[in-house]
Amino acid sequence: MLTRLFGRPQVPEISPAEAQERQQRGALVIDVREPDEWRTGHIPGARLIPLGELPRRLAELDRHQEIVLVCRSGNRSAQATLWLQRAGFSRVANLAGGMIAWVRAGLPVER
Numbered sequence: 001m002l003t004r005l006f007g008r009p010q011v012p013e014i015s016p017a018e019a020q021e022r023q024q025r026g027a028l029v030i031d032v033r034e035p036d037e038w039r040t041g042h043i044p045g046a047r048l049i050p051l052g053e054l055p056r057r058l059a060e061l062d063r064h065q066e067i068v069l070v071c072r073s074g075n076r077s078a079q080a081t082l083w084l085q086r087a088g089f090s091r092v093a094n095l096a097g098g099m100i101a102w103v104r105a106g107l108p109v110e111r
Contacts, residue, residue: 011078013096016105019043019068022093027066030054032080033099041109043070043102051076058087066091074098 014022023029029046031038038048049057051071061067067089069077074097081094095102103109 011081012093013074013078014068014093015096016102016107019070019093019095019102020107022066022068025066027068028061029068029070029095030061030080031099032069032071032076037072039111041099041103041111043099044108044110046070051080054080054083058084061089063089064091066093068093068095070095070102071098073100 019027019029023043023045029043031042031046031048032051032054033048034050035048042048049060061084067084069080069084069092071077071080074094077098078094081092084092097104099109
């Protein structure tokens with residue numbers, strides 16, 4: 001109903017601190033940027049699945065595990081969150097502000 005009224009489903013978003021906390025509790029962090037972006041710095045323990053590859057790699061993911069999606073600014077990961085929701089994943093969230101927000105929050109980055 002809301003989708004029909006407002007055009008698209010709500011993308012659950014979380015802060016960098018919440019993303020880190022969820023990761024520490026067992027959530028999988030998926031970085032949907034391209035490999036060259038990944039090499040410039042990523043969240044420790046994150047897994048790289050570029051956005052363009054995500055639809056064909058869904059079988060690699062556990063539908064019951066919590067998943068946090070991240071990109072540079074939060075736009076591509078919001079799209080990835082929607083894709084996962086539409087594919088039946090219910091425990092997904094977008095890192096609001098992406099890696100830009102993560103770095104600004106002073107959280108660790110692996111290179």
